[in-house]
C-alpha cells in the first residue's frame with residue numbers, strides 16, 4: 001500500500017521539533033507492515049541541498065505567483081517528494097519564520113501550496129505513485145485535506161494528525177479568493193473558523209480520520225480546558241478521533257551506538273553513563289562532581305514547556321546539591337532568567353541556547369534526571385529518549401507524559417515499579433517538590449538503580465504505534 005505523508009518538516013532534512021522526528025521515523029516503521037510511505041516536504045534550502053543530482057522533476061505549473069514542481073528522490077535514506085517553489089521556500093531563516101523570528105507574511109500561501117501539491121500527488125500527478133491514503137500533519141498540512149475534500153471525488157482516503165492544538169494556522173478571510181476553493185468551503189463544516197480561515201480546523205473537520213499523539217491528549221482536547229477553542233468540533237467528531245502514542249526512532253536514539261556520546265552502553269550495564277556525565281559537566285563548565293544529582297533539560301523554551309517555572313525551583317535544586325544542564329532555544333525572557341541564575345551559580349548551572357543535536361544526545365546520556373515540566377504535552381519525545389538512555393524523567397502529569405512514565409510513588413516502589421517522577425499540577429511549588437523527591441531517590445542507590453533499569457527496559461520504539469497506524473490505513477483504504 002502506498003501512503004503519501006504531507007509535512008512541513010522531517011528529520012534529518014529539516015527539524016524544529018518532535019513533528020520532524022515523527023515524520024522521519026514513520027516510513028521505516030511502517031515498511032514491515034507492507035506500507036510504502038513517501039514524504040512530501042517543502043523545498044527549503046536545507047532540503048534542496050540534501051537532494052541527489054538524479055532527482056526526477058514533475059511540473060505542477062503556476063502556484064501562487066510562481067512556477068512549482070515536485071522533485072522525487074531518496075534523500076538521506078528517505079523517499080521524498082520535494083515541493084520546489086523558490087518564490088515560496090528559497091529563503092534564509094526557519095521553515096515558518098524569518099531570521100528575525102517573525103512568521104513569514106505569506107505562510108497562508110506557502111502552506112496552501114504544500115496542500116495543493118499534496119492533493120495533486122494524491123490524484124496521480126506522479127506517474128507510478130497512487131497512494132491509498134494521504135496522511136497530513138498539523139496546520140501546515142491542513143489544506144492538503146481541504147483540497148482533497150473539495151477537489152472532486154478523492155482517490156485517496158485521508159488521515160490528519162494533530163501534534164499540537166496550540167498552533168492553528170488562522171488567517172484573514174481576505175485570503176479566500178486566492179485559495180481556489182469553492183465558495184461553500186468557507187462554512188462552519190469546512191475551513192471557516194470564527195470568521196477567519198483555519199488550516200488546522202480544516203484538517204480536523206474534513207479528514208476521514210483524525211489522530212493525535214497520545215491517548216491522554218486525545219481525551220484532554222475534548223475538554224474546554226484542553227481544547228483551545230476546538231473542543232466542540234473534536235467532541236462532534238469523537239467517532240473518528242483517536243490517540244496513537246508516538247514512538248522513538250531507536251536507531252537515531254540508541255545509547256549502544258550513539259556517536260555523540262563519550263561512552264556507549266545499554267540496559268544491561270548503564271555504568272558507562274558516568275563517563276558521559278563527566279563529559280557533559282566538562283562541556284558545559286559544570287563542576288566535575290560525579291555525586292551531584294545532575295538534572296538535564298532539552299527543550300523549546302516556551303510557556304507550553306513550563307520552563308518559565310524553573311528559575312523559581314532552582315534554589316531548592318541547588319540547595320540540595322544538584323546541578324543543571326540546559327539545552328534550549330526559544331523565548332528570550334526564559335533564556336534571560338536562566339542566564340541570570342547561571343551567572344549567580346558558576347559551576348552549578350550549564351547552558352546552551354542553540355539547536356544542537358549532538359549535545360541533546362549527550363545530555364540524555366549524561367544527566368541523572370531529565371526535567372519536563374510541561375503545562376501541556378501532546379506526546380513529548382524527550383522523555384522517551386530519557387527513558388531509553390537511563391535518565392530518569394521528572395515530568396508533569398499531562399498528555400503523553402502521563403501515558404509514558406510510571407511514577408515512582410510508594411505503592412509503585414513497594415512493587416519494584418516506577419520509571420520516573422510525575423507531578424501535577426504544573427506550578428513552581430510542585431516542580432520544586434518533584435525535584436526534591438528526585439534527589440532523595442537519587443541518594444538511595446538501590447532504588448535509583450531499579451528506577452533506571454525499569455526505565456531502560458521499557459519499549460518506547462515505533463513497534464506498537466506503527467502497527468496502530470497500519471491498521472488505521474487499512475481500515476479506511478479502498
Ligand code: ADP
Nearest residue numbers: 017018299300328354355356357360380381382
Ligand atoms: P516539541 O515538538 O513540542 O518541541 P518533543 O519532545 O516532541 O517536543 O520533541 C522535541 C525534539 O526536539 C526532540 O527530538 C528533542 O531532542 C529536540 N530538541 C528540542 N530542543 C532542542 C535543542 N535546543 N537542540 C537540539 N534538539 C532539540
Ligand code: GLC
Nearest residue numbers: 018019163377378379380381
Ligand atoms: C508537538 C508536541 C509534542 C509532540 C510532537 C510530536 O511538537 O508539542 O508533544 O511530541 O509534536 O508529535
